[in-house]
Amino acid sequence: MSDVWSLGIQRLLARLNSFYHPGSSKSKCKPFLCETRQIGWIREDAAVQLRQYPKVFIEHPDRFVLADHLNTYDNRTEAVANVLNDMRAKDCLKPLRGWRDELYLVKSAYNNSPLFAIERAAAGVFGIRKYGSHLNGYVIDDDGTWRMWIGKRSPTKQTFPGMYDNLAAGGLSHDLTPTECMIKECGEEAQLPKELIEGKLKAVGAISYCYEDDDGIHPEGQFLYDLELPTTFQPKNTDAEMEKFYLMTIPEVKEAIIKDDFKPNCATVVLDFLIRHGFVTPEQESNYFDILSQLHMPGQ
CATH class of the missing domain: 3.30.750.160 (Transcription Regulator spoIIAA)
Structure with missing residues (x-):
């Protein structure tokens, strides 16, 4: 990995774990x-x-x-x-x-x-921990090329308007399990039909972090899901949460997550995907172990 990319990832993770850094409250x-x-x-x-x-x-x-x-x-x-x-x-x-x-x-x-x-x-x-569910939706072309579906948040969203997001994601309300939440968001945010979800949606782990801003302290835990989609699928938003969807190559995704175009926690969900699927390796990234540690920070 280039030094520019490594520094970008360090900035991303420092922002997402700002509560643990010098100068925090x-x-x-x-x-x-x-x-x-x-x-x-x-x-x-x-x-x-x-x-x-x-x-x-x-x-x-x-x-x-x-x-x-x-x-x-x-x-x-x-x-x-x-x-x-x-x-x-x-x-x-x-x-x-x-x-x-x-x-x-x-x-x-x-x-x-x-x-x-x-x-x-x-x-x-x-400073109460919140939980959510996030989906990495991806396709594998006939020639073996991997691409990821990336959403762009509505410009009228209350938080992080107009920024890149995962294919579907949502906060875990009091009456839903992580998987129930994920299935709900798949329908609302990307119009994913049941036949593409049932038996194919994979729970693949979780990340945790804690940042602070003007609104308070935010320890968060995100349950992560992967879903391989057919190349013919086209997501459509039904709840006005997303403005548009982009099908990005892995190099395009890598470039996007070190810029300020992504909602920070969603960029980190994508980073976890890249690590799990071997697009970021210890041989390529000298800070590999430190990156993994910062994807699983305690809430208290």
Whole structure:
């Protein structure tokens, strides 16, 4: 790999894992706990607002916790929702302007029972890990050439408008498994018929990272899927999430992921695909091991 490409990948991964880098807010954040288990991070801009609700959020010198009387999934969900609705009405936190009426489950680990549910737009305020499902759709031509379907996000999207994306992807809401979420997004974002999905959609792993921005702290985990498609297939968007789709060669994809044209986490999903299918190897890339490590960062 060229030095330019390697440096581009390092910049991409540094951006996606910015919470762990020098100059981040990590050293000044307080862990957010429920039932003695850490579920997120509280930054000072959020702490200023949460201190107005001491019956729900208790601040200690080294942590924030949910009040002890909130001891069930339902009463935690209700109490947190009441606080968020009040803060939204006061317009005191910018992320709440992006309210989606979509709930995420809050867990200390993916395989643990949910502790409560929270509005998607507020997850970054509490540094709560979010999950999603992403699809790498690809074709193999008769001459053995591999190409990948890359979407371009709608210019009206609330986040990362007009940037490159995976063929289909979506956040994991409270009522769906990763595969159910992936199948749903395949239909909505690329109009993939069931006969192309059933028995062919492959769960191939996951990536994890944590970045921060003006909207908060974002530990995220993405479940990854591959789907080989016939060369005759043409994706069509049905939910206005995507503006257009491009069928790119592997060299074109490699070039695109080191530019700012890609939504960063989607570029990383593509990078994982390139590594798994041997288009990036230890012999070609001197930072191979470091790249793999940065694709699987802890959330806490």
